[in-house]
Each structure stands twice: as C-alpha cells, then as structure tokens.
Amino acid sequence: EVHLLESGGGLVQPGGSLRLSCAASGFTFSSYAMNWVRRAPGKGLEWVSGIRDSGGSTSYADSMKGRFTISRDNSKNTLYLQMNSLRAEDTAIYYCAKADSGTDATSHFYYYMDGWGKGTTVTVSS
Amino acid sequence: SYELTQPPSVSVSPGQTASITCSGDNLGDKYASWYQQKPGQSPVLVIYRDTKRPSGIPERFSGSNSGNTATLTISRTQAMDEADYYCQAWDSSVVFGGGTKLTVL
Numbered sequence: 001e002v003h004l005l006e007s008g009g010g011l012v013q014p015g016g017s018l019r020l021s022c023a024a025s026g027f028t029f030s031s032y033a034m035n036w037v038r039r040a041p042g043k044g045l046e047w048v049s050g051i052r053d054s055g056g057s058t059s060y061a062d063s064m065k066g067r068f069t070i071s072r073d074n075s076k077n078t079l080y081l082q083m084n085s086l087r088a089e090d091t092a093i094y095y096c097a098k099a100d101s102g103t104d105a106t107s108h109f110y111y112y113m114d115g116w117g118k119g120t121t122v123t124v125s126s
Numbered sequence: 127s128y129e130l131t132q133p134p135s136v137s138v139s140p141g142q143t144a145s146i147t148c149s150g151d152n153l154g155d156k157y158a159s160w161y162q163q164k165p166g167q168s169p170v171l172v173i174y175r176d177t178k179r180p181s182g183i184p185e186r187f188s189g190s191n192s193g194n195t196a197t198l199t200i201s202r203t204q205a206m207d208e209a210d211y212y213c214q215a216w217d218s219s220v221v222f223g224g225g226t227k228l229t230v231l
Contacts, residue, residue: 035220037169037220037222039163044210044212044222044223044224044225045161045163045169045212045222045225046222047219047220047221047222050219050220059218059219061219062127095168095169097169100174101216104175108157109157109216110157110174110175110216111157111216111220112157112159112171112174112175112214113159113161113169113171113214113220114171114174114180116168116169116170117168118168119168
C-alpha cells in the first residue's frame, strides 16, 4: 500500500523559505514520477510541481517557477520541495502525490495520481 | 495554457444519479481522471483513464469522456458521497479543473 508522509510545513514570514519533505513507502519509489499539489483556503486543488522517476526532468506551475525547486533522493525514498520568496498566497495545505503514467496500446499518454499523503500546512504571514 | 472547467456545485437527492462535467478543448483526445476530496481529508482517485475505477472504489462511480467533455457519474448517490470532486488531465503538465462541490440533499 502506498504511504506518503509530508513534513516541514509551518508558519513563515513573507519572503521566507521552507523545505518540505515527503517520505514514501509501500512502492518502488524510484520507478514513479512524483508531484506536489496544494489546496489554499477556500480554493481548489492546484498542481505545484512534478518530477520524473529518475529526477532528471522537473516541471512547475507558472506562479512557482523561479521560486520553488522540486527534487528527490531515490536512495532515501524521499521527495522534497524547496520554497523560497514565499508569499501570502502560497498559504495552503501541500500534498505529496505519487503518479502513474505511461502510454497505452494506442499510444495515448496517461498521467494520474493514485496515492496521496495527508498533507502539511504552510502559512505565510507576518 | 490548457483549462478544465467544472460547475462550482451540483446537488442531488439520496438514491438519485449525480453527473459532474468537466470541459476542455478536445478533452476527449486526452485521458481524464477524477478525485474526491472530503473536508479535512486528502484527495482520493476515483476514476482514471476516463473510465477505470481503482480497487476499493464502489461500482456506483463511473466515468466517460468524449468530444470536449468528461463526465463523472455517481449512481445511487449516498450521503457519504458528499465531497468536492476534481477532474484532471495532462497537457504537458498536470491540469486540474476548478472543482465541483457535490451536495446530497
């Protein structure tokens, strides 16, 4: 069974930094892409960032580019999110999510998230 | 950038069928997934690759995707189905719809 445990959230002042971690177990971590997804108060789910299984390819939502950095340590089964220059609008619950992706028999690409952590809360406020 | 549009809210009576739509340009050419999120809980995958149900998801949940619209259908809706539902697709990166609050009256 997929188990993902986020940590590292907390209260930080605007302009500050935080590093989130996600410890994974129950699956072969190095074989799957991983993502960070957040939900701000009163808002819907928002994809933050993703990383390929090997860590060689990363992507970010436009509002996070240049401020957030996703990384992973496959030897430690751990996913990270370094968040710099934090803003009040970054206040949210941040979820770590395991992705399943591939190409089917008709060369049709699929990508979905089949395992989620419980989330860690980030509050950006002075 | 690619956008997915969902109705903000849907209401249904217990035992009836609820349909939640997700619209996007040529969405039928992509795979759609659906997630359920109840208050204070993490999202749960309920439909992937348009129509497939993960193990443990009741058969009452089904999905379809054609043209510009994907639809999540919940048959024989129960009070426990009350939640926020999100569609998701891939367009060079992960894209979520804005979410639909399902109320079981």
